Amino acid sequence: MRIVLVGPPGAGKGTQAAYLAKNLAIPHISTGDLFRANISQGTPLGLKAKEYMSAGQLVPDSVTIGMAEDRMDQEDAAGGFLLDGFPRNIGQAEALDAYLSGKGLRLDAVLDLEVPEDEVVKRIAGRRICRADSSHVFHVIYNQPRTEGVCDVCGGELYQRDDDREDTVRKRLEVYHSETEPIIDYYKAQGLVVTISALGKVAEVTQRAMEALP
Ligand code: ADP
Ligand code: ADP
Ligand code: ADP
Numbered sequence: 336m337r338i339v340l341v342g343p344p345g346a347g348k349g350t351q352a353a354y355l356a357k358n359l360a361i362p363h364i365s366t367g368d369l370f371r372a373n374i375s376q377g378t379p380l381g382l383k384a385k386e387y388m389s390a391g392q393l394v395p396d397s398v399t400i401g402m403a404e405d406r407m408d409q410e411d412a413a414g415g416f417l418l419d420g421f422p423r424n425i426g427q428a429e430a431l432d433a434y435l436s437g438k439g440l441r442l443d444a445v446l447d448l449e450v451p452e453d454e455v456v457k458r459i460a461g462r463r464i465c466r467a468d469s470s471h472v473f474h475v476i477y478n479q480p481r482t483e484g485v486c487d488v489c490g491g492e493l494y495q496r497d498d499d500r501e502d503t504v505r506k507r508l509e510v511y512h513s514e515t516e517p518i519i520d521y522y523k524a525q526g527l528v529v530t531i532s533a534l535g536k537v538a539e540v541t542q543r544a545m546e547a548l549p
Contacts, residue, residue, distance in 0.1 A: 336359055336361055336415045336417075336443045336444075336445050336546065336548070337362045337415050337416060337418075337435070337441070338355075338359075338416075338418065338443060338444050338445070338446060339422065339431075339444075339445045339446070339522070339527075340352055340417065340418065340420075340445075340446050340448065341446070341447045341448070341515065341518065341519060342380075342417045342441055342447070342448030342449070342450065342533060343443060343450065343452070343455050343508060344455065344459060344461065344504065344507045344508065345455040345456070345458040345459035345504075346448040346449075346450045346455060346458075346533050347458065347533045347537070347540060348365075348419045348420065349367075349368070349419055349420075349450060349470060349472050350441065350465055351359040351448065351537070351540055351541055352365065352417050352470075353470060353543060354538075354541045355417055355541065355544055355545070356417045358541070358545060359415070359417065361411050361414065361415040361417055362409075362411045362415065362416050362417070363416075363417050363419060363470065364403070364406050364407065364412065364416050364418050364419065364421070365419040365420050365421075365470060366399060366402065366403055366417075366419075366421040366423075366525045367420045367469070368419075368425050368469045368470045369402055369406060369470075370385075370388060370394065370402075371455075371469040372390075372469070375447060375466070379405045379501075380398060384398065386465055387388050388498055389497060389498060390503070390504070391425055391498055391503040391504070391505075391507040391510060391546070392508065392510060393424065393510060393514060396424070396426050396427055396430070399421065399423075399427065400430045401428060402432075403418075403421045403427075403431075407434070413535075416445075418431075422516065422518055423515045423518070423523055424514040424515060424517075425517055427518075428521050428522070434460045440528055442522075442525075443527075443548075443549055444527055444528075444548055444549050445522040445527045445529065446529050446531065446544055446547070446548065447519055447528055447529065447531070448533035448540075449530055449531065449532050449533060450532075450533045450534060452508065453536075454534065456504065458474065459475050459499050460494065460499070460501075461474045461475040461477065462499055463475060463484075463493040463494060463495055464488035464493065464495075465488065465489060465491040465493055465496055466491050466492045466493075467486065467489050467490075467491030468486075468488070468489060468491065469473070469496075469514075471486045471487075471488040471491065472499045473486070473487075473493060478537065480493060529547045529548065529549075531543045531547050
């Protein structure tokens with residue numbers, strides 16, 4: 336299965352991706368996690384990405400598309416993958432189509448997570464992620480770790496992303512509406528979009544997603 340997850344920041348894409356990827360036995364590919372790993376390793380790509388991420392803007396396609404393709408080229412992604420946070424604009428969606436069709440492949444579905452904006456704001460405000468691996472995601476109220484401040488998965492330190500502060504969040508939501516939302520219509524034209532509500536418990540949303548996917 337080749338699946339794209341779409342939804343506003345804070346919708347629960349990363350959280351759901353961890354469970355869906357496990358259920359479907361495909362790798363979870365998050366461009367946000369790839370950027371954060373590059374930033375913590377101090378790579379040139381990380382340095383470049385950081386200025387855009389801190390401002391709540393999209394990292395340029397010239398950087399992002401190559402990074403995503405390199406990841407999809409890895410052996411574990413040969414049989415399928417779950418893309419989280421990519422594509423994020425029409426240019427990236429077209430690049431992904433070209434990449435896949437060049438290999439005789441296509442997407443199976445685009446899973447659209449729907450959440451009201453006030454809920455998204457609450458989810459982002461309490462989000463804490465792991466320093467060792469930013470795909471380990473918690474919430475101070477809704478998804479508490481067993482020990483406060485400590486990652487259940489790997490024991491790493493939990494912290495708040497600097498782009499999860501209020502002023503940057505507002506910018507990211509704007510960017511979502513203006514640049515990312517249009518890809519939903521782009522994929523609707525290909526008959527790929529499955530929309531589900533992302534409200535409710537994490538496990539309920541996972542079940543809804545598994546039932547909705549082809
Ligand atoms: P969220 O799901 O909360 O929006 P992500 O971890 O997906 O957060 O993304 C964090 C930031 O990383 C984005 O605001 C953006 O700056 C950058 N980013 C992630 N994926 C992409 C992408 N596909 N294109 C451009 N920038 C991206
Ligand atoms: P995204 O990747 O779309 O930005 P995350 O998966 O990081 O979103 O989730 C955002 C925050 O909301 C995290 O703190 C996460 O623990 C929390 N969260 C995820 N799913 C739910 C849910 N169903 N109910 C309440 N909180 C949730
Ligand atoms: P279960 O949900 O069956 O109790 P686990 O809690 O061990 O199983 O987690 C299942 C998978 O989800 C594991 O691969 C783990 O790495 C991942 N996982 C667990 N909690 C989180 C989290 N808060 N954020 C991201 N991934 C997580």
